[in-house]
Amino acid sequence: MAYDDQNIFARILRGELPAIKIYEDDQVLAFMDIMPQADGHALVIPKTPAISLLDLPADAAAYTIQIVQKIAKAIETGLDAKGIVLMQLSGTAAGQTVPHVHFHLIPSSVHELGRHAAQMGDQEKIKVLAEKIKAAL
Incomplete structure (x- = not known):
């Protein structure tokens, strides 16, 4: 399957759709x-x-996982998280819903998780949490 440059994450990367950003550099968001x-x-x-x-590509994967670790540490510090679930779903059969590789960092334990993409979150609450994470970076 060819990469679809109209997927939601590609559109976020181009600035066509909003996102509550917590980190960005030239290779990762x-x-x-x-x-x-x-x-x-x-x-x-x-x-x-x-x-x-x-x-x-391997070099992009290696760099991305370094940032995943950096963000995980910021979530742990900024939100006083006791645990973090790292999830990466590759392919629709595995549950991937956006056709752009991405890593989920979920401060929680597997016993507390809600269903993925079940409902829209409170955007103001999400912004407050984002600021706490950014402050820890």
């Missing part, structure tokens, strides 16, 4: 999930167009 499974649920995406982890 981290932002809050607007349909969170738990308070503080964040996403980290490479700017390299790739549908799944299997399509992402």
